[in-house]
Amino acid sequence: MRYKGIVLSIASTLMISACSSSPTGRNQVVLFSDTQMSSLGQQSFSETKNELPISKDTKINAYVQCVTNAILDYVPIQGSFSQWEVVVFDSPQVNAFALPGGKIGVYTGLLDVAVNQDQLATVIGHEIAHVLADHSNERMSHAHIANTGLQISNIALASQDYRNEIMALMGVGVQYGVLLPYGRTQESEADVVGLELMAKAGFDPYQSVELWKNMAKASGGSHTPELLSTHPSHDTRINELTDKARRLPAFSGTKPNCAKPV
Template identity: 70%
Template sequence: MPTLNKLSSILIAVTLTACTASPTGRNQVLLFSDSDMSSLGAQSFEQMKQQQPISKDARVNAYVQCVARSVTQHVPKQASFDDWEVVVFDSDQVNAFALPGGKIGVYTGLLNVAKNQDQLATVIGHEIAHVLADHSNERLSQSQLASAGLQITNVALGSSDYAQYRNVTMAALGLGVQYGVLLPYGRSQESEADIVGLELMANAGFDPNQSVSLWQNMAAASGRNQPPELLSTHPSHKTRIQDLKSTIARLPTTDTTRPNCEK
């Protein structure tokens, strides 16, 4: 089976040469350069700005910009971009995001749940942490490896006695890959972003204890709509709050001046 052996060798070689460690020491495989990811993030952000309404509320924009700027001022300088761009999208979504290339999006709906500057800083710090920890690169790389893995499996099945079951087997593998690799930001990545993001916002002078209040607000807002933790890429609210409390207890004290961002 020369084709299978060749594909397997390529996959192993790529995995070994691209292996690295995340900020919390978790093993990662990153196949793409920082410049490639930054370019992808910038392009995606431009499309979003064209397709989604942007808030024109000067007070809301000033508030979000103040919180974001306070956090990013304490983020290490990145090699692939110079400045963080922040845009407030006019939407009821309770969400925010950060993309490679220093792009941050905050939806106005989030401000109904993140009640103060500390809670908003928790979310922004969390999203920035995804970028600093190369989670988008990791997810995209996993997708590439998953595709390669499916090709290898397809070759193996094609030469086996079980070729008649190929469609069923590939469908099962597709479902497994979908839940195991391709869904956005798995629970380990979300938990990692919680830890790194909490450190970022605390270093910026925000109150890390408000992160617990934020997720209590999130739990109240989601009610019974959150799926079971087993089927969700996010930790359950209860798990998240417990982990945040443990992280807060380990945070060093900081002498950073507390920001004063008025909502």
């Protein structure tokens, strides 16, 4: 009993000392530094690039980069890295992800469902929002406090014992079958922050609703797209996106013109 009390006391101290606020003002517990998270994100991204084919289609790469750059113009400068990297993976997965350290991955299968620049911007804005809100750090911190056996604080991603689990906690790893979906609170937060980002960049926020409708149609009742399985598309979510889009300020600048390859 005494040991249990000590453990609880240490956990409580860690949670109090590591308290922070998300972009929406929500209280968070994050135990790891931005530098640690960026290092893990960069290693994870390198592993993914080594194990998945990278698209060599110049038009597709230019299109994805165009949409991403338009959003990144409205993303605050990050202290732990100086530049974002975007890679398009040649894979039928309907998915995308962003990792600490400024790493963004987009699967070509997503372009079959995100049918225009505004819908692609919805996904990319959402994934970038996960990074800005420290969701990977938050999830890893919860796993560490819960003593899941992941010795995250003193482990290198190169360790085969924990590599897949850490990648899953960071939001990537569909190809390993161990992806751990973000919680509902984090998903809603990424929806809000991501929608604000893409709207500031001049993309149509109402297309976010059309995107999730497309996701539902793409499932065909038999196979759920990876992005839909980890980003649930319920009526409540669509209603929340519609309500948020209505309350966003009108865009008065020059809208992006990123041409999707035919």
